[in-house]
Amino acid sequence: MNRFKLFIENFLVYGLGGMISKIVPFIMLPIVTRMMPNTFYFGLNDISTVVVSFGQALAIMGMYDALFRMFFENSSQEYKKEICSTALTFTFITSVIIFIAMIILRKPLAAVFFSNRKYANLLCLSAMSILIGATNSIVSAPTRMRNQRRIYLITNFLSPVISYSISIPLLLKGYYIIALPLASILAALSVEIIFIVLNRKWFSFKINKRYLKDMLIIALPLVPNFLVYWIFNSSDRLMISKLIGTEWNGIYAVGAKIGQISQLIYTAFAGGWQFFAFSTMKDNDQVKMTSNIFEYLGIITFSTGMLMASLSKVVFKLLFSEAYLAGYIVMPYLFVSPLLLMLYQVVVNQFLVVKKTWPSVIILGVGAITNVLINALLIPAIGIEGAAIGTFLGYVAAITGVIIVLSKMKLVSISGKFYFCIILFIGFSLAWRLVFLNNYVICLLLSVVVIGIYVGMYRKDLFKVLKKDEVNRR
Known part of the structure; x- marks a missing residue:
């Protein structure tokens, strides 16, 4: 199969799945925010989500990925059932431990996360979410691993509806x-x-100690990555609540959720990229191909980011009440951030190709530290925009670091015209923020001009890809 067609097909299939599972929350967001009396309550709920995401990462402890890896190691049904049972039992035990610890420490933890002990009951609900969510990911795994897409998509859609x-x-x-x-x-x-009903034959409450050891060897090294991603996604929320108040976190959370429309693109990419990357990793032009994909996705990131910046205030005025309007300023930064993570994962996969995964953890960790430091500096100075800038620049730092290292290893080769495209994007961003922030018409025209330049610079690449695809079809 033509590589371009393979990439696009994987992108679209998983993109549809991601869209189905996320479309209901996007539709309901303006309704929910209008039903709450003020931004404080939405901010409080968002912090609860942050706590749950952290607890689930600890409870699962990389076991979901280890289960995926080990499931296909042996074709024996008995082996597969023991792997699934071991993963579920281990995750259930870790989930119960975390659940009990959170219930016992609910008051001090409520003071840490919610800045008030009176929200201890909310922390109890967070603990229950962790217990159910962590085990849910394991019991649903056989459905995904057997590629039963219809069931998986229906349940993903059903969850937000319920x-x-x-x-x-x-x-x-x-x-x-x-x-x-x-x-x-x-x-x-x-x-x-x-x-549980659909996959009950795959599970029983028992642990195979030999399989557990093998799974932990795969799972435990993944935990630092999960924690780093959590810092990127959640540290800004906690720091906003502590430094300027939970009500501001409510405004920030709405801006983040709208900005993360780009998560649909990222979900599509994440679902399709891994198969594509490993199926083509032995091609002679693999480095050039990966570099080209990085550049093409970079152009998409810059283009959509500029359009989002131009229209962010208009979107907020249409969807939300005046209380949330200040959130428009964070929307462009947080729209681009998941796409920057997508770019990072395109090139960082080169470490995996040569079986050197440790640099990726270090580089991403540096990006996370950059994020936290900028948050600490800018949130007290300029409010929620400072947190959005911190997230954005954290990913920029990670991408910059990985490009420098991989270029020296000759595992990536970025063209000069792409660096010029970066300069144009920076120029637009400064013009938007410092000059045309309240003039969406000029911003929109300027973004169209820059996108036109991008298309002109990459038109030969586009024609070349399409021509190859046409030749392969013949």
């Missing part, structure tokens, strides 16, 4: 603190029951 069917009536009755987390728990539990 969640909002529960949370909306609770919000109407004034349960602003517990409505979203309680609905999330019940939705996750419903989906988990479905997967």
Whole structure:
């Protein structure tokens, strides 16, 4: 199969899956924010989500990825059942330990995360979400590993539908603190029951110690990566709440959720990239091909980012009340950030190709530290925009570091015209923020001009790819 066609097909298939699972939350976001009396409650719920994401990463401890890797090691059904059972039992034990610890320490932890001990009950709900969510990922794994896409997509769509069917009536009755987390728990539990019924033959509560050892060898080195990603995605929320108040985190969270429309693109990429990358890693022009894909996706990132910056204020005025309008300023930064992660993962995969994975953890860690330091410096100075800038520059630092290292290893080769495209993007960004922030018409025209320049610079590459695809079809 033509490589371009292979890449696009994987991109579209997983993109559709990601879109189906995320479309309901995007539609419901403006409705939910208008049902809450102020931004504080949405900020509080967002911090609860941050706690859950951290707890689930610790509870799963890389076991989901290890299960995926080990499942295909042997074709024996008995072997596969023992692998699945070992993963579920281990994850259940770690989840219960974390759940019990959070219940016992609920008051001091509530003071740390929510800045007030009176939200201890909310922390209990977070603990329940961790327990259900961590085990849910394991019991659903056989469905994914057997490529039962229809079931997986239906349940992904079903979860948010159940969640909002529960949370909306609770919000109407004034349960602003517990409505979203309680609905999330019940939705996750419903989906988990479905997967338990469908995949029950794959699981039993027992551990094969030899298999567990092999799985932990794969899983444990992944934990630092999960923690670094959590810092990127969550440290800004916690620091905003501590430094300037939870109500500002509510505004920031809305800007982040709208900005993360780009997560649909990232989800599509993440689902399709791994298969594509490893299926082509032995090609003679693999370095050039990977570098070209990095540049093409970079152009898409810059182009969509400029359009989003131009329209961010208009979008917020259309969708949200005046209380959330200040969130428009973070939307462009947080729209581009997941796409920067996509670019990072394109090139960092080169370390995996040559079986040297440790540099990626160090480089991404430097990016995370950069993020936290900029947050600490800019949040007190300029508010939520400082947090968005921190996230953006953290990913920029990671990409810069990985390009420098891989270029020296001759595992990536970036063209001069792409660096010129970066300069144009920086120029537009400065013009948007410092001069035309409130003039979306001029910003939009300027972005169209820059995108036109990009197209002109890469038109030969585009024609070349399409011509190769046409030749292969013949």
